[in-house]
Amino acid sequence: MDVVFLHIALKKLDPDTVRAFEMEHRSSEMPSFHSFASFVRDQIKVMQRSPNVKQEIKRCVDRRQTQPSKIAGSLTYVTATSASLQHACIVCKDKHGNLYNCATFRKYSPSERYKLVKTNNLCLNCLSDKHLVAKCNSRSVCSTCARKYHTLLHFENSNIAASSKADKEFTPTKVNDSSGRPGDVALCSLANMGAQPPSTVLLGTARILVRDSRGNEQSVRTLLDSGAQNSFITRQCYQRLGLVINRSLSCPVEKGIGGTSKASQGYINLKFYSRIDRNVNFDINALVVDRVTERLPTVSVDTSAMIEFKNLTLADDTYAVPGNIDMLIGASLFPHLLLNNKVRGNSSHTAPYALETVLGYVIVGSAPIMDSISATSYCGMAVEPLESLVRKFWEMEEVNVPPIASSDDRLCEEINVRTTVRDRDGRYSVALPFKGDVLSLGDSRQMAEKRFYSLELKRSL
Structure with missing residues (x-):
């Protein structure tokens, strides 16, 4: 029964919490429901100790100026992430989000940072441990040479030629949410496009x-x-x-x-x-x-x-x-x-x-x-309809009433529990349930014989 309860409980959690639970129980053994309950209680304590859920704004800059006559712009994305589920840093063992926020890591030389990233199989572009640079979906590039790796990994004496002048770096701004609950995810972008006057x-x-x-x-x-x-x-x-x-x-x-x-x-x-x-x-x-x-x-x-x-x-x-x-x-x-x-x-x-x-x-x-200068702004927010929210509320608050099993259902369940076995090949076998009261079928032999003789007579003609 622990497997059933654990499966239902995990479906009620958000993906970040489920991922944290899976990381904590990496062994091949199936975790018990008691260990899951202890994990949830620990998470609640962490949330209670942090009255304000930290949110972090990630900004990506992916515009570079290649020719004086081409348009140069900047694109800003805003996403909200919870800081309570962040993993410990591989350098200072502190929970501060991504590796590029680590003060100790920033003090290293570019060559030391590069060796650390390669040793831990991190992504060279976004410094994440979830994927490598070949599968990185981030559109950000080095702000010095516009190559696809993080700016902190750029070597000053590198032979890579700077193909364009990238936009200036900026420090992410922290936004605090005092509501104590995760808010709706909003995506905002602002693109400023200024064209130098060509001829x-x-x-x-x-x-x-x-x-x-x-x-x-x-x-x-x-x-x-x-x-x-x-x-x-x-x-x-x-x-x-x-x-x-x-x-x-x-x-x-x-x-x-x-x-x-x-x-x-x-x-x-x-x-x-x-x-x-x-x-x-x-x-x-x-x-x-x-x-x-x-x-x-x-x-x-x-x-x-x-x-x-x-x-x-x-x-x-x-x-x-x-x-x-x-x-x-x-x-x-x-x-x-x-x-x-x-x-x-x-x-x-x-x-x-x-x-x-x-x-x-x-x-x-x-x-x-x-001169042609244009500014385009866009803000989009995903809001669920009221009907969907009400339906989810009633589904979560509704008490699950188990169906009333009939006598035949109970008999089938008993046969299934008693006779189910697994053979050497890994296949499962179970006995077929038969009704015990055969007399309830009635006297059908005489009718079956008449039909059999009738079919024989038709075929002989």
């Missing part, structure tokens, strides 16, 4: 004036490209202008990067004017295509870092804001637009330039983009 490349854009079919001037945003043999205009733009398209069988085939080719839909002849000087105008033939390029620039540009361009007459006032490109002016006209003057953005060797053209100053080169 993008500005291509020269300008706004020109084009007369439509009704004689009205419309603004067209164009890209100045010295690497294009032809000039292009989007189908949407020429439809807006209402100009006539010339469809010819000899329309050239446009080729892009990688040798991809596509035939144009035709070409249109148009005249455009400069916004700053109406006397400057050009006639060009532009091939009609579905799209010239993507929106330019690809991201918003930080104009505060280019104050040198503030007083210039720009060819495109919206050069820093992503927008559609309606037209492309190729190399056949590009050199006729350039003038001699140019202005440098700042003293940096990667600063953009403002090139003077007859359309205004065109901004070309590398430029910083807008």
Whole structure:
């Protein structure tokens, strides 16, 4: 009966207490219920001597900065653990949770710590005795070199190159719970992501004036490209202008990067004017295509870092804001637009330039983009429904009433206890229970014989 009571009692305990009980009774012999009761009483005394159940906050940092343009962040996890069930430290024999909290262990040199961890078969990453580093689920790494081992095991003269600058270490904060009972487990995380401002490349854009079919001037945003043999205009733009398209069988085939080719839909002849000087105008033939390029620039540009361009007459006032490109002016006209003057953005060797053209100053080169800083917080708590808590309460408080056994059940139990044996092969054998009152079955022989003769007669036919 001790086995049954012990099994039921262990199911009522939490996993940490069960694990502590198993560690205390490591022998192959089955522990008795009396030893279990003594263990529980000892645990109660420990809890009563500690009025405040200590809780420890474990924080894991697993974010490292690999490139200046990539996002660097920190992730914090909060879990609650009871300090009353902690095992004794292998160094100082004190109960202080994990090995990295041991003051004596911290006084050792890194080589001595490493030898101690290897000798006791501990995990190199989290210093736990439950698993090795190959099976460690912890996402934390060394804060010095970002390798998968604990920071306390890092050698100062190690040949391991630091691949990134890790986040600063911080001391875990102790939180006391005066309720005297384990609380709900809550997981909280806070991720702060700050991106250092990378740069993008500005291509020269300008706004020109084009007369439509009704004689009205419309603004067209164009890209100045010295690497294009032809000039292009989007189908949407020429439809807006209402100009006539010339469809010819000899329309050239446009080729892009990688040798991809596509035939144009035709070409249109148009005249455009400069916004700053109406006397400057050009006639060009532009091939009609579905799209010239993507929106330019690809991201918003930080104009505060280019104050040198503030007083210039720009060819495109919206050069820093992503927008559609309606037209492309190729190399056949590009050199006729350039003038001699140019202005440098700042003293940096990667600063953009403002090139003077007859359309205004065109901004070309590398430029910083807008800073992107975002903070995301999340807090989740697992709370059981009220119905589940009430059901557990009644199940725990309900008195187990054993079922009333009938006379046949008692007889079967008696036969089972009396006749159950174990043979040499390890198999169990038990006698089958038979009813003692055979007369209650009645006189069935005559009926069975009639059925037997009837079956014989059917088969003989």
